[in-house]
Amino acid sequence: MTDGPAKLVLERRIAAPVSLVFELLVDPDELRQWLGPRGFIVTTFEADVRIGGAYRFRMRKLDGGDYGADGEYREIVKDERIVMSWRWNEAPPGEPLDRSETLITIVVRADGEDTLLTLTHSQLPDQTSADSHASGWTDALEKLVTLVENSKKGH
């Protein structure tokens, strides 16, 4: 077994309708506002939002250092799901850069007046391969992910 099921799953309930949330996920102007961790600003988000279309993302750490990623859209189903490849392509000098292709899947669905959003960042670029491995995904790592997520929520 050489291709393991590395997978990060985050779930959120967002107090807004699905159509509004989906718009934030596909509009480059919106993505520039929210994509990226605390302490970073997005300097570039350009996207050809259609299946097979490419996007380019770049962010700058407030205390210095540029990071970039690119990829393409694999699936876009309005108000349902987006699947895109993701590959880091830039890191500040001296920082490790893992250029391997990974996969982001974002699924949204309505729950009452809210939206349930599930984001999966998997290490496997190929969707079918990711699906076949999904059952092998470990609760130990999920716990680790939950821990990480909860600690982030805490402050």
Added chain:
Amino acid sequence: MVNLQQERLSRTFGALSDPTRRALIARLQRDGALSMSELAAPFAISLPAVMKHLDLLSEAGIVLRTKEGRVVTFRLTPQPLEAAALWLDRHATFWSDSLDRLELRAAAKKRKAKRT
């Protein structure tokens, strides 16, 4: 181009995808070094089956096996697990923070839509 770092990471996640192997790791984490028979004792599965799991963990570089006389001892090598945790942590931070901002943005847009 073969990405060594990626391959190692995949191997670690693969090794972690089995409950018996995770239990073996947890015991080694708690008790330090253990012999094969000590490790196999709590499991309902056969010794050869446990050995197979330990082989896989050892191939993935997660456990180190040493032999003293007739006793084979296993202990954890922290690096692969740390690398896997780091991968998850980095991306979890990225996406968790992003989704925080997405939530705020959605709330702001919803308020705006209501007003107009």
